[in-house]
Amino acid sequence: MWIQVLLYITILLVKIVEVTLATTRIVLITRGERLKGAFIGFFEVCIWVVLVSTVLKDISSDPIKVFVYALGFALGNFLGSVFEEKLAIGTTRVEVIVKETDGIELINRIREHGYAVTSISGEGMNSKRTVLIMHVKRKMASKLIRLIHQYQENVVITVNEIKPVYGGFGTLKK
Incomplete structure (x- = not known):
């Protein structure tokens, strides 16, 4: 009886590990880390066959x-997605839309903290706007958003995951 229960627990735990590896592998490959993804895939399949x-x-x-x-x-699947979120592999594009009059001050504050910012002038529904664009590592995105909110509360922020970036300040890939 206990041997059977131990078998069930082992199947459960090994399957959780295997699917977590699969999730990580997929994320790595889609983020351009093919070699790391292939390495993980080897162990994932070995575990899968035995299981x-x-x-x-x-x-x-x-x-x-x-x-x-x-x-x-x-x-x-659930734990794999949580694990991947903690790893925060990859790059994000953070866009911030502020009133034109607030843009320069916010740009300077963001740059003081070491982030590269590109600004574009735009037109909102009722006034001129400044659009700030930043490419940052996913691990840094939440920190950047908190920083922005420290200096500007009434802003529109969007965050998108992107493929590797080539060139520019703080180049991520060459």
Whole structure:
């Protein structure tokens, strides 16, 4: 009985690890980190083959293994996305729209903290606006947003994930 429970726990935990690796691999590959993604993929598939053979072995007499496997898959997706968010691999584009009169001051404050900022003049519904564009590592995006809110409360901020950036201040890729 305890051996069977231990088997279920092992299937659950190994499946969670395998799916977390899969999530990380997919993110790495889409962010241009192909070699790292391939490396993780090797171990992911090794784990998968061993795990599936364990689950399928004598499955008709122990269908609970399928339920545990599926639960591990679901939990692995959730935990994999949480893990990927903590890793924060990649680059984001942060755009900030402010009143034209507030733009220069905010640009200077942001630059004082080491961020590169590009500004574009624009027209809003009722007044002239300044659009600030920054490319930052995902790990730094929330810090940048908090910084912006310290100096300007009434702003529009959008954050988009982007592929690697080539060239410019603080070049991420060459």
